[in-house]
Amino acid sequence: MRVPVTDSHTHxxxxSGTVEAALAAAAAVxxxxxVQVGCDLAGSRWAAETAAAHESVWATVALHPNEAPRIVLGDPDGWSRQGARVPGxxxxxxxxxxxxxALAALPQVRGVGETGLDHFRTGPEGRAAQERSFRRHIAIAKRHGKTLVIHDRDAHEDVLRxxxxxxAPERVVFHCFSGDAAMARTCAENGYFLSFAGNVTFKNAQPLRDALAVAPLDLLLVETDAPFLTPVPYRGRPGGPYLIPLTLRAMAQVKGVPxxxxxxxxxxxxxxxxxAG
Known part of the structure; x- marks a missing residue:
């Protein structure tokens, strides 16, 4: 790409490979x-440490929405890397x-997230813990003046509620935006940023492209969510920040701009x- 951009959400x-190799491959395109995103305590610590060591990395820290119920229930599986059952x-x-x-206070940490609600992987028994965690993350973001990065899966109305x-904090990003055109309009009315990932290139993602079409240009971000949601034609393979140009070009086509x-x-x-900076 002729104009440099940021992968606003990656893991x-x-x-695979080193951080240095991933950053070099990304810079080459x-x-x-x-933006390196934390999903649990170990991952958030790692994000902060990696951002401190690399000028081209910013960090966000959080407990993923599916992590909060696991902590309450004392379940170390899934996102958690603690390796042993915790009291809960x-x-x-x-x-x-x-x-x-405490991590959110660090200068290299630019955001609090990914946090939010996930009604796809977490059932009714875990939703109270999930919402409690989300509310606390909102308070943390506001206290430190950091951006709130939201994971919203099958929970649009509850997230907005x-x-x-x-x-809401001053700056809110809906990571891997998954809503329809109506949801995009609602987010835009509130000044929330909408970040689109490689799934906008998928054949069956027309509702997502419809949402992108109505979203204001000045509220759009691009991300990989790598290694997940790898764009076409590499769908099904592990992704990386170097694939951002494919998603950005698809977004430009939907918006009808160069x-x-x-x-x-x-x-x-x-x-x-x-x-900035």
Whole structure:
């Protein structure tokens, strides 16, 4: 790409190879910065450490929505890397959130997330813990003046409800936006950023492209969510930040603008969303 952009959401710790190799491959195609996203305590610590060590990496820290119920239930499976059963309960969740709060204060940490609600993988028994965690993350983001990065899966109405209840932080990013055109309009009315990933290139993703079509250009971000959601024609393989150009070009086609125009908008939006410099 002729205009440098940022991968606004990636998981380098879940990708093969070294951080240095991933950053070099990304830079070679014009992706000059990545936002490394934490999903649990170990991953959030790693994100903060990696961002401190690499100028082209920014960090976000959080407990993933599916992590909070596991902590409360004392279940180390899934996202958790603690390796042993923990006592569980609200006290365990509070302790984990206290550490996220401390990490959020670090200067290289630009956001709090990914947090939010996931009604696809978490059943009714875990939703109270999930919502409690989400509300606490909102407070952490507001206290430290950091961007709130939202994971919203099959929970659009509840995510918007909690944001309205708590009062959204100044900057909110809907990571891997998954809503329809109506949801996109609602987010835009609230000034929330919409970040699109490689799934916008999928054949069956017309509702997502319809949402992109109505989303304002000045609220769009681009991401990989790598190693997940790898864009066509590499769908099914592990992704990486170097594949951002494929998604950005697809976004430009949907919006009916030149690639450089899309890249310039995304670059400016990312600086507004996470802070320039």
């Amino acid at each position: 380098l710790d879940m990708q 014009g992706v000059t910065r990545v 309960g609200d006290a365990a969740l509070d302790a984990a959130l206290d550490e996220i709060d 909690v944001l309205a209840d708590e009062g 690639e450089d125009t899309m890249a310039e908008a995304v670059a400016a939006n990312t600086d507004r969303a996470f802070g």
